[in-house]
Amino acid sequence: MEESRSRLYQGNEACVEGAIAAGMRFFAGYPITPSTEIAELCSVRLPQVGGTFIQMEDEIASMAAVCGASLAGLKAMTATSGPGFSLKQENIGFAAEAEIPCVIVNVQRVGPSTGMPTSPAQGDLMQARWGRHGDQEIVVLSPAYVDEVYSLTIEAFNIAEELRTPVILLMDEVVGHLREKVTLPKPGDLVIKDRKKPVPGSRYLPYAPGEGEDGDVPPLAAFGDGFRFHVTGLTHGPDGFPTNSPSVGEPQIKRINSKISSRREKLCKAEELFTEDADILVVSFGSSARSAKKAVKDLRAVGVKVGLLRLITLWPFPEHVIQRIAAGKLKAVIVPEMNLGQLAREVRRCLDGRAPVIGVNRVAGKLIEPADVIRAVQEVK
Amino acid sequence: MGSDLTKYLRVEKLPHIWCAGCGHGIVTQAIVRAIDELGLDPAKVTIVSGIGCSSRAPGYMNFDTLHTTHGRAIAFATGVKLARPELKVIVITGDGDAAAIGGNHLIHAARRNIDLTVVCYNNSIYGMTSGQYSPVTPLGSFASTAPYGMVERPFDLCELVMGAGGTFVARSTTYHARHLTNVIKQAIQHKGFSFVDALSQCPTYFGRRNNMKDALAMLNWYKENAVSRDDWAKMPPAERGSKFPIGVFRDEEAPEYCETYRKVIEKAMEEVGAK
Amino acid sequence: MRKEFRLAGAGGQGLISASIILAEAIASRTDLYVAQTQSYGPESRGGSSRGDVIVSDSQVDYPEVTNPEYLLVMTQDACSTYAKDLAPGGVLIADSTYVKEIPSVNGTVKSYPISERAREMGREIVANMIGLGILAGLTGVVSLEVLEEAVMERLPKSTWDLNKKALRHGFEVGMQMAGGGEEVGEGTRA
Incomplete structure (x- = not known):
């Protein structure tokens, strides 16, 4: 690509460009509104950089092919929306259990079921976290701006590679279809992470924790590199082979959880605005947070002490951030979101009664407006 | 005697989970023997399986091995193959895995003519879950979910794969172990999608419910009912009864998917001046 | 500074495309921030069509257009639907080829036979470029040169000459409108 330059990108397009900049060389997908542009652009862009695009026969197969390609050494991604996200869950769980780095993009639309395919929603917040058995x-990241789609897609790949885990990029239809200015960093300015590989010729235990920092993330060989290792969705030991022994299985299951939960503070990104002296806090994410931001700025302009916490990392949940802000005196916490209170429920859990949590909710495809948030704040006063 | 095959096995993982008399060890041996006779580099062979009795085989085989989710082995294998086309990718699947939950992936991989070798360990029953009927359980047979006899019409998996465009299609049985090895060899050598329907006895859950008390009875049944493809063609339909054909039913050349996609990459790179 | 533009008409009039070219020109060749959205869904098949652009000197927060300062309407339907949303003091630009009745608005109305002029130039399909040119000439948000570059980036080479001609014509008309010059055409005014 040419040197640093600004241009107009659609959110879905920025996702593809970010992924390619991060080193994605494999995409498997299935058409579904409002994420289809991601597949279409990958079909154009990937072969241009020597990568591979395939439109699979269904959503399940796309997720499966992504796992296979990643195990064969490529950075791999798929993209979908609600109904397809439901179908992919089993193989996302496989990627988590088998510790396969990959990125799953969900451009959220209205549900339940087929819902409103062309309209935005944020109803998959909990499914992203709990959708698998x-x-x-x-790790779930949620961009609100098109330039952030670009940078967070790179971040999603970096986390996937560093932690050997699936990472979900939870977008919504507004951000996916919006066109905004993106200033592409110069290739040299990008931070790109790659998975650790085992030392050639060494005895390779693909699931054995090692020493030191990041020792809880074992290196990952690629199929064909000569290590001849086994990967299974069955609970397994350090060698990758199935076990029915609780004493072998339990550390394995705990490790795939703790490698993420123990990095909560490092993984959690958020934007804060006027939170230091706020007595009312607005917590939001994705496109709803843009409306919240406008509302907070307008209210500040007329002297209301309101602050904004925009969550960029949704999971692991930034409870430490919320608790820090809530350590001051908060009269109320307002949570605007395009669902019936999924984020509010989690915020309420973190606050544990320290402040009332009030939802601002829309679910039928219309983006929350700044006026909705302003009204909720004014009702608190 | 051929060469020592144990070098292709993870002998420390034995004994296997299969029941006494199960045919799956014979099919597994046929695959390993085929790999040996073809002289393939074991580091360049990846074996992918789904869920079921058959799909435990890769755990005992000393290659890069991937034991995936139910029905999805071919889709995972598609990702492996596209990422590293130089690998020989062999899919081990069962009749429930390949033809019921994974039927969609089977037909689409055949349609694409992607260079995978799929060996279906076909015992016409769900063994792992103790004997429910599958899409290939013969009409009238008994299964734990067909207590009054099977009432659904079965798939002929070879016909299915040929109908979907598979370019190499063959069938053999565990009784015809040498023949089975040979068709697997041909399948692995074939460039494009290859499918081997490997009939494999399940005395525990199929045989005992269907008047074949042990493995020997089932192997005898294969011996008596299998006829060569050419004899089958000459046989009047009225005489066919419970008999079935074995052999190579199709061996055709057609553009292979990875090679075709390689040309897409070359064209795209040329257009943007990346080459 | 935050200015909202809405370009509305019928599917096939190229208004979404015009809104993207406007946004592209601003994004790649000015220091301003820009956000472009469009109507999706059944509306985009035949029926009505709409492209929205927000221009700002800081990052755009709320990304949707609610009360456009500049509203270009190229069908009677679009005019009837969106005229009421015009921001107070805003400018409604109507294609008088198709818009015959303009509801009373709390702003300025400018009329010009956009589609008719495009037809005279050779193809009605370039009416969107005249409309875009008017918006640029009227507001000064981007220069003609910058718009022309965006056209050349987004549209096939065979169409450049005619599109640029239409753009230039629109730009001149827009500048005249800005100068308080003649309001061409007719329409009911506030």
Whole structure:
């Protein structure tokens, strides 16, 4: 690409460019509104950089192919929306259990079920966290701006590679279809992370924790590199082979959880505005947070002591950030979101009664307006 | 005697989980023997499986091995193959895995003609879950979920894969172990999608419910009912009864998917001046 | 500074495309921030069509256009639907080829036979470029040169000449409108 330059990108387009900049060389997908542009652009862009795009026969197969390609050494991604996200869950769980780095993009639309395919929602916040069976921590990032889609897609790949884990980029239709200015960093300015690899010729235990910092994330060989290792979705020991022994299985299951939960503070990114002296806090994410930001700025302009916490990392949940802000005196916490209170429920859990949590909710495809948030704040006063 | 095959096995992982008399060890041996006779570099062979009795085989095989989710082995294998086309990718699947929950992936991989070798350990029953009927359980047979006899019409998996465009399609049985090895060899050598329907006895859950008390009875049944493809073609339909054909039903050349996509990459790179 | 633009008409009039070219020109060749959205769904098949652009000197927060300062309407339907949303003191630009009745608005109304002029130039399909040119000439938000560059980036080469001609014509009309010059055409005014 040419040197640093600004241009107009659609959110879905910025996701593809960010992924390619991060080193994505494999994409498997299935058409679904409002994420389809991501697949279409990958079909154009990937072969231009020597990568591979494939439109699979269904959503499940796309997620499976992504896992296979990643195990064969490529950085891999898929993209979908609500119904497809539901279908992919089993194989996302496989990626978590088998510790396969990959990125899953969900451009959220209105649900339940087929819902409103072309309209925005944020109703998959909890599904992203809890949609699979069994215990597994998962990293979920949520951009609100098109330039942030670009940088967070790179970040998603970096985290996936560093922690050998699936990472979900939870977008919404507004951000996916919005066009905004993006200033592309110069390739040399990008920070790109790659998975640790085992030392050639060494005895390779693909699930054995090692020493030191990041020792809880074992290196990952690629199929064909000569290590001849085994990968399974069955609970397994350090060698990767199935076990029914609780004393072998429990550390494995705990490790795939703790490698994420123990890095909560490092993983959690958020934007704060006027939170130092706020007596009312607005917590939001994705496109709703843009409306919240406008509301907070307008209210500050007329002297209302309101602050904004925009969550960029949704999971692991930034409870430490919320608790720090709530250590001051908060009269109320307002949570605007395009669902019926999924984030509010989590915020309430973190505050544990320290302040009332008031939801501002829309669910039928209309973006929350700044006026909705302003009204909620004024009702507190 | 051929060469020592244990070098292709993870002998420390034995004994295997299969029941006494199960045919899956014979099919696994046939695959390993085929790899040996072809002289493939074990570091360049990846074996992918789904869920079920058959799909435990890769755990005992000393290659890069991937034991995936139910029905999805072919889709995972598609990702592996596209990422590293130089690898030989062999899929081990069962009849429930390949033809029921994974039927969609089977037909689409055949349609694409991607260079995978799929060996279906076909015992016409769900063994792992103790004997429910599968899409290939013969009409009238008994299963734990067909207590009054099977009422659904079965798939002929070879016909299915040929209908979907598979370019190499063959069938053999555990009784015909040498023949089975040979068709697997041909399948691995074939460039494009290859499918081997490997009939494998399940005395525990199929045989005992269907008047074949042990493995020997089932192997005898294969012996008596299998006829060569050419004999089958000459056989009047009225005489076919419970008999079935074995052999190579299709061996055709067609553009292979990875090679075709390689040309897409070359064209795209040329257009943007990356080459 | 935050200015909202809405370009509304019928599917096939190229208004979404015009809104993208406007946004592209601002994004790649000015220091301003820009956010472009459009109507999706059944509306985008035939029926009505709409492209929205927000221009700002700081990052755009709320990304949707609610009360455009500049509203270009190229069908009677679009005019009837959106005229009431015009921001107080805003400018409504109507394509008098198709817009015959303009509801009373709390702003300025400018009319010009956009589609008719495009037809005279050779193809009605370039009416969107005349409309875009008017918006640019009227507001000064981007220069003609910058818009022309964006056209050349987004549209096929075979269409450049005619599109640029239409753009230039629109730009001149827009500048005249800005100068308080003649309001061409007719319409009911506030």
